[in-house]
Amino acid sequence: MEMPRVEITTTDAKVGTSITRPPMQLRQPPADLKIEQHVMDTVEISTKAAKVNIDQSEAFKDAGLVPPLERSSEFLQKAKHTALEFAAKTMREGEQLKSIDENGGRGSAIAAIAKQNTRLISLETELGYIPESADKVKFEVDPHEISFEVERAEADIQVETNEPEINIPRWEVQHYLEQKPSISFQVVGGQVNRTL
Helix, strand or coil: CCCCEEEEEEECCEEEEEEECCCCEEECCCCEEEEEECCCCEEEEEEECCEEEEECHHHHHHCCCCCHHHHHHHHHHHHHHHHHHHHHHHHHHHHHHHCCCCCCCCCHHHHHHHHHHCCCCCCCCCCCCCCCCHHHCEEEEECCEEEEEEECCCEEEEEECCCCEEECCCCEEEEEEEECCEEEEEEECCCCCCCC
16 A cells, blocks of 8 residues: 655755946056246356566666666765765875975875876776676466356255046945745645555
8 A cells, every 4th residue: 555645845945146347447657747948057157367477677677767866865875975985085184285385295195196196087898788697587376267156956846646547436246036936835645555
């Protein structure tokens, strides 16, 4: 005898998933660069002229050209010397005249004095150079000077960076029911032998 049985049929639920992944967008704008060059470099040049000092005083002395103060000093020295010589000569002549009686009074002392005072002028000439040598002219040289001063004109550089532009869209996950669950019951072998 076949016993009735219950058959249970089930259908599983199915869940579907939808994933949306939009791409990330990244953009890097270039930096803003500004370069400004002012005028060119400035160069300043300063010069100092050379100086040459020439001392010709010794050469002028050789030519007889003497400054007035120095000439007056020379005249004073010569005048003193001439005065002393004249005094000495006058004294000598006085001593000679004082002894006029010793030589018999014939005037020989006067004749001797007259003879001494009447000398012929004798001049001697010789070849000379003015100035006598090149060493009489002296040179002093203050050298020429030149200096440079350079002022650099630096470039004015301004850099402004830009932040990157990043766009990250949201990822989305959606769940949905793809298949509903179900259950069903069925009795199989429904004949029952009651004669037992």
